[in-house]
Amino acid sequence: MQSAADSIQISIHGLWRVLKKSVHIEFQYAPSPLGVLLLARIEIGFLTLLFADELDEALTLLRQRFPSHAISLSTDDWSRIWQVLDAYWQNADSLTPSVLSALPLAPQGSEFQQAVWSALQQIPVGQTASYQQIAQSIARPTASRAVAAACAANPLALFIPCHRVIRQTGALSGYRWGVSRKRALLAHEAGQSLSSLQAEE
Numbered sequence: 355m356q357s358a359a360d361s362i363q364i365s366i367h368g369l370w371r372v373l374k375k376s377v378h379i380e381f382q383y384a385p386s387p388l389g390v391l392l393l394a395r396i397e398i399g400f401l402t403l404l405f406a407d408e409l410d411e412a413l414t415l416l417r418q419r420f421p422s423h424a425i426s427l428s429t430d431d432w433s434r435i436w437q438v439l440d441a442y443w444q445n446a447d448s449l450t451p452s453v454l455s456a457l458p459l460a461p462q463g464s465e466f467q468q469a470v471w472s473a474l475q476q477i478p479v480g481q482t483a484s485y486q487q488i489a490q491s492i493a494r495p496t497a498s499r500a501v502a503a504a505c506a507a508n509p510l511a512l513f514i515p516c517h518r519v520i521r522q523t524g525a526l527s528g529y530r531w532g533v534s535r536k537r538a539l540l541a542h543e544a545g546q547s548l549s550s551l552q553a554e555e
Contacts, residue, residue: 379420380428383409384436387443387548388535391511392416393435394425399460400435402509405531419509442512446479446543454513461509466494470504477518480543484522506530512539 379401381394386405392412394402402419406412416425435457441448454475461471469492476491477483483491485498485505494500505516508530517536521527529536542548 378424378426379416380426380430381413381416382428382432382436383412384439386439387542388538391439393432394420395428395458396460399458400510400513401460401462403511403513404509405511405535439512443542443548449479449512449515451475457513459510459513461514463504463507463509466497466500467504467507470501471508471510471514471516474505474508474514474516474519477515480545482518482520482540485519485527486522488519502527518543 377396379394379396381392383390383392385391388405390406390409390412392402392404392406392409392415393400394416402416404412404415406415413425438449438453438457461468463471470488473488473491474483485501486495489495489497489501492501501519505519506528508514508516511517511531517529517539519527526533526536526540
């Protein structure tokens, strides 16, 4: 697996300095097979990609995450990143590590969280890893619980694919945006049709 610097190319300390200020956060949203997707960014990159059942819920989650920041709907052209997401729903294999590394992602987190999130980006589509395997991959073999906590704190659904992390037994564990979505994402990446996933919802 690649190092954190290879995947999430962002100065952790610089990002903390930016977000301590009351910077302006812009967002856009779109429907998806698994609910509303909301993207939020600042000038240096995308902070959050989240699922919700309704737009109001998504906005509430965004405001809870960034309570001291001005937030507004963006009218800029974000077509490139929406095209990446559209391609994923058409063909999950399109969301490769090279595609992810080219996106301007700027997740807010500690150095440990950044290392975990970078490791998650190296799990191939259609495969899973256990918390223990991720801990070993970042040279923290006894930190399985901390890895689980970092997965739970992941701010970027899909782009940091924490849905691909499962228990060592093979059982599904929790997912920030709902276990049913985690199950559906894994099924999609295993080749199940989106129409059948929507029918199950």
